[in-house]
Amino acid sequence: MNRMTISTMSMALMANVSLIAVTPPAVAQQSTEAASDFLLEEIVVTARRREESLRDVPVAVSVQSGDQLDLKGAADITALQRLTPNLTLQVARGTNSTLTSFIRGIGQQDPLWGFEPGVGLYVDDVYIARPQGAILDIFDIERIEVLRGPQGTLYGRNTIGGAVKYVTARLGAEPQAKVRANVGSYGQHDLIVSGSAPVGDRLAVGGAFALFNRNGYGTNHFTGNDTNNKDAWAGRLTMEFMPSDQLFFRISADRTEDNSNANHGHRELAVPAAFSVPPFTLAPFSLDIPADAFPVQEDVYDTWAGLGDTNEVITQGISLLAEWTLNEHYTIKSISAYRDGVTHGDGIDFDGTPAPLLDIVAPESVYEDHQYSEELQLLIDHDSWSGVVGAYYMDAVAQGAFDTVLALAAAAIPNVPTPNLTQGTSGRVETKSYAVFADIDIDLSTRWHLSLGGRWTRDEKTGTVFKANYLGLGSPISGGTGILIQPLTDYTNQLAFEEFTPRVSLAYDMSDTTNIYASYSRGFKSGGFDMRGDAFATPATMEGYDPETVETFELGFKGSLFNNRLSLATALFHASYDGQQVTSQQINATNTGVVSFVDNVGKSTIKGAELETTAFLTDTFSINVTLGYTDAAFDEYLAYVSDGTGFVLTNVADDRVFQNTPKWNGNVGFSYMVPLDSRGSVNIHGAMSFRSATSMFETPVDEINQDAYQLLDLSVVWTSAGDHWRVGLHGRNLTNTTYRTGAYNFPGLAFGDSVIGFYGPPRTVTASIEYRF
Template sequence: MIKLNKKVAPVTLAVSLALIGANSYAAEQQTNQVNKGELERIEVTARKTVENLQEVPVAVTSIGAQELAENGISVMTEVQQFSPNTTLQSSRGTNSTITAFIRGVGQQDPLWGYEAGVGIYIDDVYIARPQGAVLDLLDVQQIEVLRGPQGTLYGKNTIGGAIKYVTKEMDGDATLNIKGTVGSYGQKDLKVTGQLPLIDEKLYVGFGFATLNRDGFGEFLTSDLTNQDRENYNKDVTAARVTLEYTPTDDLFFKLAWDKTKDTSNSKGGYRLLPSILTDAPVPDSVYDSYTSLPTWNEVELEGYSFTARWDMSDSTSIKYVGASRDGYSPTNIDFDNTSKRIFDVPAIYEDEQTTHEIQLNHQGDNYKLVSGLYYYDGESCGQFEAILEEFGKSLNLPGLTREVSGCSNSKSKAAYIQGSYDFDNKWSMTLGARYTKDSKEAIVNNGLIFDTVYPESGWIPGYVRPEGQLVPTVLDDSEDWSRFTPRAGVEYQYSNDIMFFASYAQGFKSGTFNPRATTPEPAAKPEVVDSFEFGMKSEWNNNLRANITLFTLDHKDRQYISVLPGDSGSDLNQRLGNIGESTSDGVEIELNYVATESLSFNASIGYIDSSFDNVIDFDPNTGAAFDKSDRFSVSNTPDLTFNLGATYRMYTDMGDFVVNGNYYHRGDYALFEEDSLLTQDAYGLLNLGVTWYSADGHWTAGVYGKNLTNEEYMIGGYQFVAPDPSDPTNVSKYQPGLGGDNTLIGYFGDPRTVSLTVGYRF
């Protein structure tokens, strides 16, 4: 087993916060208002209505725009530091795909057809595909991380939790904000945001543009292709957004938004953890260096529209409509073997589009609150990849060998939900909720061998012309329907004005799906179901200490999993999708904020989780007998211990205000894969430090931010296509070659130490 203490930070998720500038400035102007030696009131929208964080019986972390800016957070995955038992990483060979796990529940494989385990939302708009989780935002008000299944209010595919981007509505005078950043590895970022009132206090247009650039942390040491950019882990992103908001009366609000992101950062090359046995590709000296036989270019293009209408029918009742349309296109190159030969290359194309509609009705009475709604989703996710196994084909005297897989997964979902809270008296209250969801899915899969070297499109490499017509047979063309009732029930006890206890039960489900890599007409996997129980306390003490504690236990049933089937040769890519077993997790989450003085404050978040598979049922391919192999499984991407310790010191001078921020973030060891994981990351910690300055006139701001100051190396993703010796599974020297005939054991790592300087001006 390979265990490393090394690292890789995501690149393109920077766009999620790329246009944070305008709201950061707004927050910066509040610096002198929020530091009175007392805790701030934090409002969240976790239950689809604005509430005080301390009154919401849900485990939720909220990070506001000011906190994001003063910590120098530029990539969404850094938010994991502030939320216990949370994993947010960039996916393996690409820059723009997210891997999200909360409390041991998530989805690692980003192939079309698979459903997420953690839902991502932007102002109530669900982002269905991980390749679309990188979005530029204008006027970010806060980011909320909801832990535990959110099946009642947020529906399917939130069995681990949900991440919400909440943007700020525009008001006030015309503003223009410009921020520039320079830093390590040639970082050069420019962000321009602002708003313009077209009709005072009624009609506003907001805009934003960002260009984010950085050289690579490493390089591709060899490539058979000419004129290739050799940078590895570089960044080249542009993003734009325009928002139109109209408030004709105090009771009506309309918003129309458009955004577009284009990421042309190179594909990420992996680090060979074992030397190649088929070519001269030793283990590189740097974890950021790689080899490749594919083009290094990569592209992600995302575009979306949304429309929001809200009518406050009375002081107690409001109705809201949110409609959105999004599409994405991503041609990508992933060299699985990471050598300069075509041993196991996977060029691919992902395409998706989605349309969503939601109507919400909120009502509040003297002693009750009610949230209800109707939801509709229509999405299509398609793709194609070529598993190029040219070297193995040559060993069989073939001109080449490629397994081509393509297809689509079309999904429609309809849901109705309602959740209410009732106060029995000034101490006791109860929450009840339910959601009914009906899903329908159609899938088509084309899969087969081509005895040549084939790429998805003509021109993929210089001079390549793709043969016309479909090259492989259709092996699956099927449809299936599922429906699910997901309840929530809880009770709350307000011990005092500042202390609340709550207990709750919640259920969530992840949609059933077909195997996008199917080789035969196999049936669809059933939906996954998570049942969760929580007991928590939300408390504030003397207006300067906030302590929120949650105990939880969850049962994750009918887990969907791809099993790799043994084949007759190195050309086999046979995989079976099924519901294999059940896992349980028990844990505790503690979040603390302490305001020591008007100038000094501390924060801490601690998460502990004990996760394991209780049973994993498989079948012997020869006898058909069932057997339990849970001892070979780990709950992946889930450290048993995570904690973050931070401190903030503010100084008020005639030169302006200074804010000094520092934090240490620790992640315990974790496995990268569920079954027979050969890659395990040892525990590590990240030390970050930042200094932010606000000018006395409120126009200028500047900040210096150092990340990972101790230059830790940690692994966040990988590929394993090797087989350990059953008699000596931990002996690396006895690993047997896998698909393609090579020792393909690959790691992807996080950002090294970086330092950046940001300067901004508000007109």
């Protein structure tokens, strides 16, 4: 197809150039050339599973190359939140490696096993089913693409809000390697080594290895351990084989081990006075200390948590990409992958004190999962039409177990028969997913282009859940000796969900460098089973919860103006969201302890706009702006509300808001390249990102809601002539702004007023040195 034709030379250049509409080009790579030389290059992406110019993709897509993220000092994929409109990518509460993601108000905060996210994460087109271990460090990558809006036609698996694509580069034809070291605030010291080399004419091998270490931002004053530290390593091995000009094989294996201590969070309310006599004598270590000895701590990274320091997350996988070029028009592609993961830890301290007011005690393996996936694609490229037709299969299992210890809290509740109450929970869910899809782009004329797509998906799920109350501290689930006093949930059930998700768009090329498009797309995320469900309090939990769907209309413009001096990408969208899956947690009025249930809460409407623009004021100086606006409101919100004797389904839409969805967000930045002739060049990049006020949950809570805030970043990077040496200094959050990224909310005497806030990183400064050869 004419609009998709690109040269091999352009492809090589594209691997090192960021989306013009997001950030200025990485001109520091070749200091002897003017920035204007780079403005002529098109950006090639694979957002629609085939290589094409970004301008031709009728989808809101933002792209950051690995080199651009390096120049900005980005450490992991959460840095994309500052650079991409209407995107939330944050470290989930209580962890250092679990991902919370939202796009245009759609996502999923609850990281419980079996509860699938609303934003799909893909690594080299392999779907990552679990959020644990998904805080991917940025090293040895080509680019990251963020697709906003439903992507059900091509990606299907839980892309109702959008998709984040982590793309690694193919191995080069020449030997290459690089070594990088980072040192910085809080004792940071990292080492990253990567390289590749051909072995004969048809085989190439490559790999990367990274060590990440940093002291904690705070301290657990009970155990003396760090909180919010970094102790992880990651590695990847790749082999590429071309037995002929028509065949290509790529096998990749990766493993990450993260031994960072858990992020305990900060207690926002003081321990209730009711626990002051005797305050903590029921704790296993019998602390005879008054409650006011544990006030709200001044440092938001400090804690008094009695457990939860131990944390280990291991993720690993292997994938095989096979491509067979039948002729100039047709290519067959196969993507086979297996992944597994496990999380070890001693639990989560929800109350932030040494005593078990509200603790989650876990067995040795808290979470475990594995998945196998297979995708077949037929890529089509003709003069007037192109596209992809394919099929997808996934078999995944996720399981876990934990105890909720309510020892002292239970003692403070009237009519509870025991001061030591433990609620044990375990569950397992198996998912089998089948899909067929097609996405075709047709040139109606030289300027008009029609795109049609559709995907049929069937998800089959088998859920097993057990939950019971025990007398004593700890149930047999976590290795404890508690005595069973009340079974709550014990069932195995099966559900199947089918959905057809279409997409249609019409694009018009206003000129050779600008176009407009209008699109309609439908997204789908299947239902499932609540692994925490209490069948005694809410018997309907055994029937599972229903799918959620969204229908989105989008109008967009993409292009460059004034001889490529100004690039612009805008989008307006309107979405109808139905059956939104929301987790609610309450104390049960019938005194069975903590009640958690997943509701399909009703309907909502989401409207908004996005802007990404870069102005090249000179060949070496540019200003870029991104802006996102989201107006999300519930039209109907059906929730179980306690009436003192049980729970009644009630419409509470007027009292609910969208979580993790600021109305306004954006970034204003500049890039200035200083040529130094034979001594290389210096690239200076500064940016101010901002987010308006945000609610952590659908029910606003003043103690943990986040007010509007701004973050200031500045990077200065010198690159030698020939691109062999690179030395950088990167400052992040230079004003040391304090801001929340998550929370737990268990207020009241029953839970010991356990209202906990989790905070983003403080001011950090990192120096880096890299040698490429």
